[in-house]
Amino acid sequence: MLSMHVFADGAALAAALADFVASKLAARVARDGGASLAVSGGRTPTRFFEALSARDLPWSKIGITLVDERWVRETSDRSNARLVREHLLKGPAAAARFVALANDAPTPEDGLFAINEALEDLYWPLACAVLGMGEDGHTASFFPGGDRLAEVLDPEATLGLMPMRAPGAGEPRITLTLPVLLAADALALHIEGEGKRPVLQAALADGPVEEMPVRAVLRAPRPPDIFWCP
Numbered sequence: 001m002l003s004m005h006v007f008a009d010g011a012a013l014a015a016a017l018a019d020f021v022a023s024k025l026a027a028r029v030a031r032d033g034g035a036s037l038a039v040s041g042g043r044t045p046t047r048f049f050e051a052l053s054a055r056d057l058p059w060s061k062i063g064i065t066l067v068d069e070r071w072v073r074e075t076s077d078r079s080n081a082r083l084v085r086e087h088l089l090k091g092p093a094a095a096a097r098f099v100a101l102a103n104d105a106p107t108p109e110d111g112l113f114a115i116n117e118a119l120e121d122l123y124w125p126l127a128c129a130v131l132g133m134g135e136d137g138h139t140a141s142f143f144p145g146g147d148r149l150a151e152v153l154d155p156e157a158t159l160g161l162m163p164m165r166a167p168g169a170g171e172p173r174i175t176l177t178l179p180v181l182l183a184a185d186a187l188a189l190h191i192e193g194e195g196k197r198p199v200l201q202a203a204l205a206d207g208p209v210e211e212m213p214v215r216a217v218l219r220a221p222r223p224p225d226i227f228w229c230p
């Protein structure tokens with residue numbers, strides 16, 4: 001069953017999504033002594049990051065990483081890590097441990113090993129993953145036409161992190177795979193803007209996953225909580 005949370009505006013959504021994520025993190029810290037969160041980049045999450053960063057959580061026991069990243073340096077305004085550092089890793093949340101999904105290697109393939117090693121220090125499975133959705137129906141870096149789309153969507157995928165290149169992706173990307181996201185205690189799909197309403201409607205309708213890869217998440221046995229506002 002899909003849970004759809006609809007808000008009047010981005011501020012109300014950000015507060016509610018921060019509460020949702022904070023409760024999942026707190027529950028895992030209480031159970032396991034630590035917890036991890038994976039967040040998306042792009043333009044949508046800024047307000048949510050600001051709200052979450054102020055939440056009273058045992059941040060030193062919390063690890064944060066990204067759902068996906070563009071293969072750029074952190075000086076680029078396309079860097080999702082930069083967005084996280086500027087808007088989430090501040091105030092109380094500055095005590096969290098952040099593992100970036102990009103490094104100085106020339107390609108994602110070259111950088112993958114070191115990133116996987118760093119990710120091993122986080123708590124797995126994730127307590128929560130927050131996904132976004134693009135107007136082409138992608139989520140994470142599961143892009144229509146992506147060169148490794150079938151591999152990242154494979155429910156039996158043994159790799160947790162894979163490079164991805166796609167016509168609509170801009171730079172080469174790196175992304176967590178579907179099984180890693182679906183193993184999270186909770187999944188949220190954060191969508192803002194009237195322009196994305198018909199995209200979400202189309203994604204919820206019948207049709208091939210390859211055309212709108214966000215369908216892989218929407219059709220999962222435990223689908224995400226959708227947080228939406230115009």
Ligand SMILES: O=C(O)[C@H](O)[C@@H](O)[C@H](O)[C@H](O)COP(=O)(O)O
Nearest residue numbers: 040041042043044132133134140
């Ligand atoms: O790096 C990225 O691009 C993201 O992680 C991506 O999956 C994003 O969530 C959607 O593209 C929505 O992006 P916007 O929020 O910019 O619309």
